[in-house]
Amino acid sequence: MTNQYEVVIGLEVHVELKTQTKLFCGCANAFGQDPNSQTCPVCLGMPGVLPVLNGEAVALATRAALALHCTVNSHSKFDRKQYFYPDLPKAYQISQYDQPLAENGHVTIQTSIGKRDIGIERIHMEEDAGKLNHLGQRLGDAEGSLVDLNRAGVPLIEIVSRPEMHSPEEARQYLVELRTILSYLEISDLRMEEGSMRCDANVSLRPLDYTGSLADLPRVEIKNVNSFRNVQRGIEFEIGRQRQLLQTGQRIVKETRGFDDASGSTYSQRSKEEANDYRYFPEPDLPPLVLSETWLQDQREALPQLPDELRQYLAQRGVAERDAEVLVQDLNLYHYWAQVVELVPDVRLVTNWLLSDYSRLVNAKGLSFAAPKVNAGGLASLLSLIISGTLSGKMAKEVLETMFETGETAEAVVKRLGLIQITDHNAIKEIVSAVVTANPAVVQDFLSGKEKALAFLVGQVMKQTKGQAKPDLVNALLREVLATYA
Ligand SMILES: [Zn+2]
Structure with missing residues (x-):
């Protein structure tokens, strides 16, 4: 035995x-x-x-x-x-x-x-x-x-x-x-x-x-x-x-x-x-x-789309398997996703926002995708503001939270709080140069190969612009200015 x-x-x-x-x-x-x-x-x-x-x-x-x-x-x-x-x-x-x-x-x-x-x-x-x-x-x-x-x-x-x-x-x-x-x-x-x-x-x-x-x-x-x-x-x-x-x-x-x-x-x-x-x-x-x-x-013809068909479709649209599974498990969430993707064809951006920040707010407030607090059009306008460079990701998170609180549109929140991302090249460059001049030790660290030093400088610029500078622009301009020191 x-x-x-x-x-x-x-x-x-x-x-x-x-x-x-x-x-x-x-x-x-x-x-x-x-x-x-x-x-x-x-x-x-x-x-x-x-x-x-x-x-x-x-x-x-x-x-x-x-x-x-x-x-x-x-x-x-x-x-x-x-x-x-x-x-x-x-x-x-x-x-x-x-x-x-x-x-x-x-x-x-x-x-x-x-x-x-x-x-x-x-x-x-x-x-x-x-x-x-x-x-x-x-x-x-x-x-x-x-x-x-x-x-x-x-x-x-x-x-x-x-x-x-x-x-x-x-x-x-x-x-x-x-x-x-x-x-x-x-x-x-x-x-x-x-x-x-x-x-x-x-x-x-x-x-x-x-x-x-x-x-x-x-x-x-x-x-x-x-x-x-x-x-x-x-x-x-x-x-x-x-x-x-x-x-x-x-x-x-x-x-x-x-x-x-x-x-x-x-x-x-x-x-x-x-x-x-x-x-x-x-x-x-x-x-x-x-x-x-x-x-x-x-009866066969009356069958709706089934989970496996939806998995295949989402894979074709380039949604990662793990994210796709979250959508497959909640049809209300999937329908919402589909509506937003229809308006903002950046599948990756939509999926990321929906499954992270948006879902977190929905769960924290005990809401459901069956009756969304911010409708698909509302989220689509917010994401469009990120794509156009008006808002940074960080700013957009704040805007979304406010939209959940007050029911305002993304545009209304942006206007009321004066949250426009600074994308003006010259304006940012001026601040970048000032930050570089004010931090010679950090600049030296960066020049001797410490990549982390750059993050500190980016942080300083963001602080001075109250988080409204466009992060990738700040990054690029900092490297440009630092290159002249090398
Ligand atoms: Zn009976």
């Missing part, structure tokens, strides 16, 4: 679809309403009612599958998954079992050894359950539980990865990229804290001399962790726990474990169900789901 193990991680991600109505009835699909106000006989599981499939949900699920490079099955079907729990009024959930909507996709992640595709085994559609609100800290000591069925019947897709991730970081990267792709599709709010995106992680350790199938490895499922960071923490803890058990000759029990945020540890919840515990059978009240090639083509 070896002491070496490979970590094997698979993720199951549930995503609530942002449809107008629920999956099988006309109730509104809305978060944060009064308990049980968004319900009807269908989603309450009354006898004799019939489900009707929501076409919008099928379209959104299909777009997700296409964006994740899946094969969408022209024939799929719905099945009943039976289990008993108070948040499930019918005592079964309508899901898809052996013929899911889509299969065989992938998400590309960046690992330490380059890009890697993480396989997606399947994507299926299902309805969400309701929500229990326990009256107490925990279920164990609660006085009771209140059932809210507003969420019952809300459309979900479950995205099941192949067990192809080998570290907690890879799992996190997969989740980040998955969420980025889905965010471009605008099919879900993707809020983990509100439950519109939920993640379960399957973790096992494969001894390096193990030759059996991955499916036979004892697997632990960590359920419903509420943030990407906690998914990573939960997996880290679980790897340590399992490794210790194996190294002391103990067995890993196949089970479902919860994650405790405060201690960063996982705890046993229940032994894991097998598929046959759910007694799946075809949903008799719904016909098979048949998708025509024309309809699928419409």
Whole structure:
């Protein structure tokens, strides 16, 4: 028996679809309403009612599958998954079992050894359950539980990865990229804290001399962790726990474990169900789901630009990979960038300003690029003042801060504060000569090869001009004057 193990991680991600109505009835699909106000006989599981499939949900699920490079099955079907729990009024959930909507996709992640595709085994559609609100800290000591069925019947897709991730970081990267792709599709709010995106992680350790199938490895499922960071923490803890058990000759029990945020540890919840515990059978009240090639083509054409296409485009525009990634992760920021670049075609200048000074102000003031305080035209005018030489970079930073404070235009701030960069050759040369004369020791240092001495002289000139002299002009003129001393 070896002491070496490979970590094997698979993720199951549930995503609530942002449809107008629920999956099988006309109730509104809305978060944060009064308990049980968004319900009807269908989603309450009354006898004799019939489900009707929501076409919008099928379209959104299909777009997700296409964006994740899946094969969408022209024939799929719905099945009943039976289990008993108070948040499930019918005592079964309508899901898809052996013929899911889509299969065989992938998400590309960046690992330490380059890009890697993480396989997606399947994507299926299902309805969400309701929500229990326990009256107490925990279920164990609660006085009771209140059932809210507003969420019952809300459309979900479950995205099941192949067990192809080998570290907690890879799992996190997969989740980040998955969420980025889905965010471009605008099919879900993707809020983990509100439950519109939920993640379960399957973790096992494969001894390096193990030759059996991955499916036979004892697997632990960590359920419903509420943030990407906690998914990573939960997996880290679980790897340590399992490794210790194996190294002391103990067995890993196949089970479902919860994650405790405060201690960063996982705890046993229940032994894991097998598929046959759910007694799946075809949903008799719904016909098979048949998708025509024309309809699928419409969905393909409805796909927006996806993150990888945007990465390619930004690379073509000469944006550095690291900067491009920041833009790709925040579409509002990217759209803002695109508007400014349209007005000021200096891509490098725009990107630098947007990702450094501008972003710093946005973050410091708790603002967002969804509703920018200084609009794209405003930033473009400021950058034009740098390009024309009216403002130095340093002055422009001050102007931008003032624009954020007062809402004035760049031109108005410049005029009010008298911030015009001195570009007049003769005016600067006069000051340069005076500084050189006043600092003979520093000049000597420079002439004996100390390049740093020049920076001091530049600083003196900038001080005398209150920072308004054009720095590269000061530099050039200083070298010119010093050359006459050599
Ligand atoms: Zn309903």
